[in-house]
Amino acid sequence: MAKRSSSSMEVLLGMLAIEPMSGYDLGMTIRSSVGYFWNESYGQIYPNLKRLAAAGLVNSKTERHKGKPDRRVYSITKKGRERLKSWLSVEPQPEIPRNEMLLKLFFGEHVPAEVPMGYVEREAEVCRALLGFLEREAREGIDKNRHYPGAPYWRMAVRFGELEMRAHLLWADETLVELKKMAGKKRNHGRTKKEKSHAGR
Amino acid sequence: MAKRSSSSMEVLLGMLAIEPMSGYDLGMTIRSSVGYFWNESYGQIYPNLKRLAAAGLVNSKTERHKGKPDRRVYSITKKGRERLKSWLSVEPQPEIPRNEMLLKLFFGEHVPAEVPMGYVEREAEVCRALLGFLEREAREGIDKNRHYPGAPYWRMAVRFGELEMRAHLLWADETLVELKKMAGKKRNHGRTKKEKSHAGR
DNA sequence: GGGTGCATGTAATGGGTTACATGATTCT
DNA sequence: AGAATCATGTAACCCATTACATGCACCC
Numbered sequence: 001m002a003k004r005s006s007s008s009m010e011v012l013l014g015m016l017a018i019e020p021m022s023g024y025d026l027g028m029t030i031r032s033s034v035g036y037f038w039n040e041s042y043g044q045i046y047p048n049l050k051r052l053a054a055a056g057l058v059n060s061k062t063e064r065h066k067g068k069p070d071r072r073v074y075s076i077t078k079k080g081r082e083r084l085k086s087w088l089s090v091e092p093q094p095e096i097p098r099n100e101m102l103l104k105l106f107f108g109e110h111v112p113a114e115v116p117m118g119y120v121e122r123e124a125e126v127c128r129a130l131l132g133f134l135e136r137e138a139r140e141g142i143d144k145n146r147h148y149p150g151a152p153y154w155r156m157a158v159r160f161g162e163l164e165m166r167a168h169l170l171w172a173d174e175t176l177v178e179l180k181k182m183a184g185k186k187r188n189h190g191r192t193k194k195e196k197s198h199a200g201r
Numbered sequence: 202m203a204k205r206s207s208s209s210m211e212v213l214l215g216m217l218a219i220e221p222m223s224g225y226d227l228g229m230t231i232r233s234s235v236g237y238f239w240n241e242s243y244g245q246i247y248p249n250l251k252r253l254a255a256a257g258l259v260n261s262k263t264e265r266h267k268g269k270p271d272r273r274v275y276s277i278t279k280k281g282r283e284r285l286k287s288w289l290s291v292e293p294q295p296e297i298p299r300n301e302m303l304l305k306l307f308f309g310e311h312v313p314a315e316v317p318m319g320y321v322e323r324e325a326e327v328c329r330a331l332l333g334f335l336e337r338e339a340r341e342g343i344d345k346n347r348h349y350p351g352a353p354y355w356r357m358a359v360r361f362g363e364l365e366m367r368a369h370l371l372w373a374d375e376t377l378v379e380l381k382k383m384a385g386k387k388r389n390h391g392r393t394k395k396e397k398s399h400a401g402r
Numbered sequence: 403g404g405g406t407g408c409a410t411g412t413a414a415t416g417g418g419t420t421a422c423a424t425g426a427t428t429c430t
Numbered sequence: 431a432g433a434a435t436c437a438t439g440t441a442a443c444c445c446a447t448t449a450c451a452t453g454c455a456c457c458c
Contacts (some may be wrong), residue, residue, distance in 0.1 A: 038304050043418070084308065094323065096240060115231050123295070175360070
């Protein structure tokens with residue numbers, strides 16, 4: 001029951017509802033707008049565009065340019081907008097995404113505390129980078145289009161990312177303190193086990 | 202290249218490093234311990250146990266019980282522990298999980314503001330439920346095993362969930378206020394700014 | 403008699419990434 | 431000369447969920 005046909009087609013419809021685009025553009029646009037919570041690979045985009053076209057949800061026309069490859073530009077149809085709306089009307093089912101970092105951390109006892117410390121430091125780095133992107137590029141990109149009726153929703157999504165990243169950073173700080181304590185204890189207890197300190201990078 | 206063989210086998214090794222278990226137990230244990238950030242279905246667990254056994258990373262013996270079906274109980278081998286450690290030594294690569302709720306919210310303009318409000322309310326509900334589980338059941342479960350060397354790591358993972366859920370709840374509150382304003386404006390053509398203290402649910 | 407829990411497994415299906423294949427132009 | 435960007439697509443493969451198949455015991 002309950003086909004959970006994932007939203008890989010609908011994200012294309014949604015983007016094409018903003019403006020007509022080629023498959024390549026869709027990839028770029030998705031990456032730079034919703035990329036921090038939704039990715040699509042070209043291996044999905046191109047076949048899905050064909051399926052959408054076959055279903056009459058998008059139209060395509062080929063544009064020729066000198067000096068550049070031909071572009072197949074897609075635009076959403078009335079039927080496509082209807083489909084988009086009916087997809088939006090179905091409440092998203094809550095999902096539990098897998099988090100490999102947490103999984104490894106969970107089993108951290110089997111490995112010297114420096115290793116989990118590495119996980120957490122890396123996590124913090126990634127969060128700082130993403131937070132920077134959200135607070136600068138993403139905010140500015142939305143501000144440039146602040147008249148567009150979707151802008152308030154874009155801001156909400158960005159805000160979600162900001163708050164989540166800040167929570168992760170808070171956690172990382174707290175957790176690093178804890179891990180350092182643990183590493184310190186292990187070191188002073190053991191009879192000076194000479195370990196290779198390949199912690200740095 | 203870089204086979205990103207996902208961690209579906211390693212989670213089994215990790216759990217079996219705590220104590221020997223059957224496939225059925227593994228499913229239950231995973232759900233109730235790391236289930237808020239890692240799920241495994243039986244369709245993965247049973248075939249993967251066979252593969253682990255074939256690779257000599259786990260042993261199995263069949264237990265017979267009257268009144269209950271036979272159980273195939275698996276235990277981790279020395280080789281399995283080695284494998285677990287070498288998996289833990291590889292830093293988890295940062296991943297960007299898909300978030301369908303955010304995706305639908307991002308395209309919220311195409312639908313009356315009440316619809317995205319539904320998404321956010323549902324999100325808040327789920328977060329409250331999970332937060333309750335983490336602060337009660339999960340914490341207590343760890344406290345019962347506080348002597349186990351893995352306990353500190355389990356606490357860190359739980360803490361991650363708590364902070365994340367609180368961030369999501371904060372966001373949900375903030376976002377609902379915003380969405381109510383938007384719905385209000387749409388309704389009375391942006392005339393009165395009077396807010397209704399209780400928007401219908 | 404029927405639902406629930408224990409218990410193991412396979413098959414069908416669907417979803418998604420990555421590698422491969424091609425090829426022109428522009429930038430360094 | 432070689433790398434990067436623009437541009438489209440297919441094929442192989444991997445991963446994962448779900449449905450199906452089986453069956454006993456216990457409780458209501």
